[in-house]
Every structure is written in C-alpha cells, then in structure tokens.
Amino acid sequence: MSDGKITGNEGFAIEIGGMPILLRTRDTCFRQLLSDRYAGFVSDLAIPELEFDIDLVEPSTEIEADDDVQVRKEGGGWLLQRGDFQAQWDTSCGRGQVRQSRNPYAIDSLLRIIHTLILAKRGGFLVHAASAVRGERAFLFAGVSGAGKTTISRLAPSDATLLSDEISYVRRERDSYLSCGTPFAGELARVGENKSAALRALFFLDKGPENRIEPLESGEAVRLLLRNILFFAEDEELVRLVFQSACEFVERVPVSRLTFVPDQRVWDLIR
Amino acid sequence: MSEKYIARSSAIAARMLGSEMMIMSAADSTFFTLNEVATAIWQAADGRTPLSEIVAGKICEEFEIDPGVATRDAEQFVDELSQHGILLVSEQPILNPSSAPPPEEL
Numbered sequence: 001m002s003d004g005k006i007t008g009n010e011g012f013a014i015e016i017g018g019m020p021i022l023l024r025t026r027d028t029c030f031r032q033l034l035s036d037r038y039a040g041f042v043s044d045l046a047i048p049e050l051e052f053d054i055d056l057v058e059p060s061t062e063i064e065a066d067d068d069v070q071v072r073k074e075g076g077g078w079l080l081q082r083g084d085f086q087a088q089w090d091t092s093c094g095r096g097q098v099r100q101s102r103n104p105y106a107i108d109s110l111l112r113i114i115h116t117l118i119l120a121k122r123g124g125f126l127v128h129a130a131s132a133v134r135g136e137r138a139f140l141f142a143g144v145s146g147a148g149k150t151t152i153s154r155l156a157p158s159d160a161t162l163l164s165d166e167i168s169y170v171r172r173e174r175d176s177y178l179s180c181g182t183p184f185a186g187e188l189a190r191v192g193e194n195k196s197a198a199l200r201a202l203f204f205l206d207k208g209p210e211n212r213i214e215p216l217e218s219g220e221a222v223r224l225l226l227r228n229i230l231f232f233a234e235d236e237e238l239v240r241l242v243f244q245s246a247c248e249f250v251e252r253v254p255v256s257r258l259t260f261v262p263d264q265r266v267w268d269l270i271r
Numbered sequence: 272m273s274e275k276y277i278a279r280s281s282a283i284a285a286r287m288l289g290s291e292m293m294i295m296s297a298a299d300s301t302f303f304t305l306n307e308v309a310t311a312i313w314q315a316a317d318g319r320t321p322l323s324e325i326v327a328g329k330i331c332e333e334f335e336i337d338p339g340v341a342t343r344d345a346e347q348f349v350d351e352l353s354q355h356g357i358l359l360v361s362e363q364p365i366l367n368p369s370s371a372p373p374p375e376e377l
Contacts, residue, residue: 218291222302222304236282236297240284243293247293
C-alpha cells in the first residue's frame, strides 16, 4: 500500500476488496486528485485485474446532463453511463475507456458499478450498509437513508475499525464471507479503512426506544437484503446471480434487526 | 368454464429457504415469498396439470382447505404471479415447459 503517490508513468491501481483496477490518465493534476482521493486504496504492488484509460473532456450538455445510470451489455462488453461519464469495458481483455469531466465522483460511480458487476459473478455484492471490524470480526449495519448508518458509525467505540459508513463490500470466500473496507463515504465523509475481516453478522437498522436484536426469518432477510444491494445492470443473468448470492448469504450469515437508541450503549451488543 | 394450465416462467430465479419459496422476476426484479400452499401450487405448475386438478389434489387434500376457498385463492395467486410474468397461464396445456426451470432452479 502506498501513501497516495503516483506510481508508474500514467496509471495507478485502486485496490478495493482485493481487486486492483488500474486507472490511466495523462493529466497529472487529475491523476494526483484521484490518488489523493483514494489514498488508502492506491496499490503500487498489485497486478491489475482491469485497466481503464480516462479521457477527460470539457463539461458539455452531452456528458453533463443529469441522466440516470445505465449499465447494459454491448458488443463484447459493457456500456456504463451516467450524466457525468460514459465508459466501455471489453470483458474479453479486461480493458476499458472512460470519457468524463474532471469530477472525481464520476470515477467513484464507475468503480462502484464495476465492482457490482464483478462481485455478482463471484457470489458477493456491494450493499447500502455501514461496516466495522471489532475483535477481528466484521459487522454490517444496513438500511436505507435515515436508518442510522451514519449514527452507528459515529458511535463506534475506539476498538472498532470503520470499513465504511455508507457502502460496504462483501466478498464470498468458499462457505464464508469477508467484509472489506471501501473508500465510498457517506455523510461522515470519512473513507473506510482498507482492511477486511470475516463477516460475523448483518443487522438491519431501526431506531427505537431500547437496544435489542431480533433474528429475522429467511424470507424477510432476503427481501431486505435485496432491497439494499447495489445493482445497476439491465441483465437477467446477473439479476439471477444476485438473487442467488442473497439467498446463499442468508443461509450462512446471521441476519437480525437491530433496534437501537442513538447512544454508545448499542455497541455493547455488537461483539 | 374453461380449464386453466399454469407453468413456471424461465425468466425467474427461485429458491427454497426454510419452509418458504422465494421467487424473483429476472425481468423486473419483483420479489415474492410464497407460503406453503402457494409453494405447492408453484411446484405443481408443470404446464400439463389443470389448475383445478392441482387445487383438488394438492391443496384441498393436503392442506384440508374448503374447495371453494382454495379455488378462489389459487386463481388470485395465479393472476398475481402471471401479471409479473412469473407464471405462464393458458387455456391449453403448455407443451413446452422444458424452457421453464424446475421448482428450485436458480
């Protein structure tokens, strides 16, 4: 892991969840901007699984329009686009091109989409959840906006390592799961630690008058999990894979509802 | 009144978890959790067995439900799932159910 220095001539790898993606741009200022933005996740040792060339363009109505995310198969790869970027990814050779403005958040969105596509084929997923490691075990705290992801992250004790306060990374490892840190920050605007740990439990958050944990039935757990998994592709095969991943996750990881009072005592239950 | 035949669509993902069958439309990601009775209808939806026969043989007999109530509930269930393309419905036997997945195929 580097301290954010640019490595190589025009590119550097951002490694999230153990998956390095090489980004190349000839614009040294933008390269430094990205390198600083992803500082804890820049790797100068990793052999990239994917490579993207970034082509910076001036803001225009063509690329700045506030469009929704579109992710679809086209030719031998994927076409990914939103208002502020357009990308093509040739899956046969693992290379792609991105046209975007200087907005670093465009790359953030691109990385999220790419990771969702790769994880879908490997039994993992990105999920709207805060996550933290405590006692060498990872815990996920899922929920829609307002459920308490930021609150529970802010209340985390000093012996907990925050992996993310917004988007958590779940990787399948045979019959278990790893939760990995991400640079995808939420309201805390704090990048997660680039660490990982075996996943112990998934909690769906709910604020209430007392702290309590209630196990969820499988059907309810799958339904809630699917609602919180990030997925953008218009592709039936991948939808099936995500469904399969959610079901297999629920069979292997305890899923509960965590009702909590917003103070530090809730963390007494998280062990 | 004409017979109704039902078959599982191939554009779905389904899985049994505990005692519940979970089904998701691959086309629009609609998600359903089926109870035991609905699961029995789902598993019997082979395209060849009339719905009335499924209700009489699988539902009324195994779950001891009044035939009138069972028929009404089954019709409602089939209508809802067919609206999302999860079940195929026809007045004729559906002769190519091979394209449909077995009850628990993902």
